[in-house]
Each structure stands twice: as structure tokens, then as C-alpha cells.
Amino acid sequence: MLTVHHLNNSRSQRILWLLEELGVDYDIRAYQRDPESRRAPAVLKTVHPLGKSPVIEHDGLVVAETGAIIVYLLDTFDADPALRPERGTQDFIDYVHFLHFAEGSAMLPLLLALYTGFLGEAAKPIQPLITNEIRSVLDYCEYSLIRSAWFAGGRLSGADFNMIFPLEAARARGLLKGYDACNAYIDRVWARPAYRRALERGGDYDYGPKG
Ligand SMILES: N[C@@H](CCC(=O)N[C@@H](CS)C(=O)NCC(=O)O)C(=O)O
Structure with a gap:
């Protein structure tokens, strides 16, 4: 199972959108921003040292940084490939x-x-x-x-x-x-x-x- 470490009101929303487009099953581990500082809870640092969202876990791998996650998900699940234009164009x-x-x-x-x-x-x-x-x-x-x-x-x-x-x-x-x-x-x-x-x-x- 793929897990998305998802912070409310954050960039990780776009990873959920991508997973829905790809039709991939996933779990969400939800985190809430501190209402005053707007920072992520410190526990996110136990998932990845940066303590930011999004981060995903899949097959024992941890991937952080939205762009890297998008590339990983397309490499893993976008077989056609529907969401990557043809190389050389x-x-x-x-x-x-x-x-x-x-x-x-x-x-x-x-x-x-x-x-x-x-x-x-x-x-x-x-x-x-x-x-x-x-x-x-x-x-x-x-x-x-x-x-x-x-x-x-x-x-x-x-x-x-x-x-x-x-x-x-x-x-x-x-x-x-x-x-x-x-x-x-x-x-x-x-x-x-x-x-x-x-x-x-x-x-x-x-x-x-x-x-
Ligand atoms: N460039 C990174 C930025 C990650 C990032 O800054 N995420 C924000 C959410 S939009 C975050 O986790 N903020 C909470 C914090 O820094 O404590 C990415 O796209 O993944």
C-alpha cells in the first residue's frame, strides 16, 4: 500500500489529485498545521528529515519533494504513458x-x-x-x-x-x-x-x- 503523509492546506493536495487520476490505491496519514505558526508537527521529521509534506512511502521507499514524487509515481504507475509526453518532442x-x-x-x-x-x-x-x-x-x-x-x-x-x-x-x-x-x-x-x-x-x- 502507498501512504501519503498529508498536511492540511498544503502542497500534498496535488499528490492526492495525481493518485486519483492514476487510479492508484493509497492511504492518507493526516497531519495538522500548528494554528499559530502554520508549521507542520515535528513528528513529520520521523518520516523524512525535512519534516515537510508531501512525503510518500511505497514498497519500503520514502520519497520527498513534490516533483520527485510525481516522477516516482509516473515511473511506477503510468505505464501507457498517459501523463508523460513523448521523449524528443x-x-x-x-x-x-x-x-x-x-x-x-x-x-x-x-x-x-x-x-x-x-x-x-x-x-x-x-x-x-x-x-x-x-x-x-x-x-x-x-x-x-x-x-x-x-x-x-x-x-x-x-x-x-x-x-x-x-x-x-x-x-x-x-x-x-x-x-x-x-x-x-x-x-x-x-x-x-x-x-x-x-x-x-x-x-x-x-x-x-x-x-
Ligand atoms: N518544495 C517542497 C516544499 C515542501 C513544503 O514546504 N511543504 C510545506 C507545505 S505546503 C510544509 O510542509 N510546511 C510545513 C513546515 O514547513 O513546517 C515540495 O514541493 O515538496
């Missing part, structure tokens, strides 16, 4: 690119905005820089989604499971006004039955659809 390059872009580039300015928000006035000098970086990420996503319905061409791919979180986080903070392609993309994902099943199994997810 531009779609495959885009698949690898966006799989890494989500956490390697897109999340950074969003996290900087969150963390510097705790500094109040002291953060003022760097706020324009962070705002520009967020805009540049969102402009790039918009441009990509005007070109194709999904991040790696005309079909859903592994890259979309990583990219949904920065876009949902941006929308939840009111940053997606005027980004029509990004908003339509999120709505497309939210309408998928597998995404809905993952929401039901995962519990609290503030970045998802309301109602």
Missing part, C-alpha cells in the same frame, strides 16, 4: 521544464511575499522587486497557457500537478485578476472528477474551490 521539454519551474522558480517570489509580509515596514524597500518577480512568473504562465491548454501541450501531463499549486496560491491571494488563461486553467483542473475526489479525501484545502 517540445511537449516533453515543456513537461520537464514546468515540473521543475513550479517549485524552482514560481514558488520563490510567492514565498518571499509571504515571509516579508511578517516584517511590515521593514520589507518596503524590497517589495517592488518581489511584486515584479511575481508578475513575471504569472505573465509567463499566462503566455504558456494561451499557447496551449496544459503546461506541456494539448494534454494533461505530470507538469500540471506541480504547476497547479503556485497558481492556486496566487489566485487565493487575489493576484490572478486579468490573467484569463490562468483562471480558465484552474477552473479546468477544478472541474476534473479526480481533482474533486482528491479534495474529498484530503480535507481542509483553502486554495481549492469554495463550495
Whole structure:
């Protein structure tokens, strides 16, 4: 059995979505954020030294970091392969690119905005820089989604499971006004039955659809 160490309101929601799309059986071990600090409970460090979510366990292996988990799950369960474009194509390059872009580039300015928000006035000098970086990420996503319905061409791919979180986080903070392609993309994902099943199994997810 595959176990997902799942933190409420977190990036691990996208792993549940992927597992539902793949039709893989899984158990959820649920953890709650500390209501004040928003940190994960220390017990998660007994699963993996980083103490972050998502982490999965499968066949005696422990896999941490969303992108690595997506690759592991596709290598293990996506035999067709339905969610990986053919090697040697531009779609495959885009698949690898966006799989890494989500956490390697897109999340950074969003996290900087969150963390510097705790500094109040002291953060003022760097706020324009962070705002520009967020805009540049969102402009790039918009441009990509005007070109194709999904991040790696005309079909859903592994890259979309990583990219949904920065876009949902941006929308939840009111940053997606005027980004029509990004908003339509999120709505497309939210309408998928597998995404809905993952929401039901995962519990609290503030970045998802309301109602
Ligand atoms: N780049 C990592 C980030 C993991 C991460 O920061 N997860 C957050 C949840 S969204 C977490 O566990 N936060 C709790 C904490 O840091 O205490 C990934 O995508 O897996």
C-alpha cells in the first residue's frame, strides 16, 4: 500500500489529485498545521528529515519533494504513458521544464511575499522587486497557457500537478485578476472528477474551490 503523509492546506493536495487520476490505491496519514505558526508537527521529521509534506512511502521507499514524487509515481504507475509526453518532442521539454519551474522558480517570489509580509515596514524597500518577480512568473504562465491548454501541450501531463499549486496560491491571494488563461486553467483542473475526489479525501484545502 502507498501512504501519503498529508498536511492540511498544503502542497500534498496535488499528490492526492495525481493518485486519483492514476487510479492508484493509497492511504492518507493526516497531519495538522500548528494554528499559530502554520508549521507542520515535528513528528513529520520521523518520516523524512525535512519534516515537510508531501512525503510518500511505497514498497519500503520514502520519497520527498513534490516533483520527485510525481516522477516516482509516473515511473511506477503510468505505464501507457498517459501523463508523460513523448521523449524528443517540445511537449516533453515543456513537461520537464514546468515540473521543475513550479517549485524552482514560481514558488520563490510567492514565498518571499509571504515571509516579508511578517516584517511590515521593514520589507518596503524590497517589495517592488518581489511584486515584479511575481508578475513575471504569472505573465509567463499566462503566455504558456494561451499557447496551449496544459503546461506541456494539448494534454494533461505530470507538469500540471506541480504547476497547479503556485497558481492556486496566487489566485487565493487575489493576484490572478486579468490573467484569463490562468483562471480558465484552474477552473479546468477544478472541474476534473479526480481533482474533486482528491479534495474529498484530503480535507481542509483553502486554495481549492469554495463550495
Ligand atoms: N518544495 C517542497 C516544499 C515542501 C513544503 O514546504 N511543504 C510545506 C507545505 S505546503 C510544509 O510542509 N510546511 C510545513 C513546515 O514547513 O513546517 C515540495 O514541493 O515538496
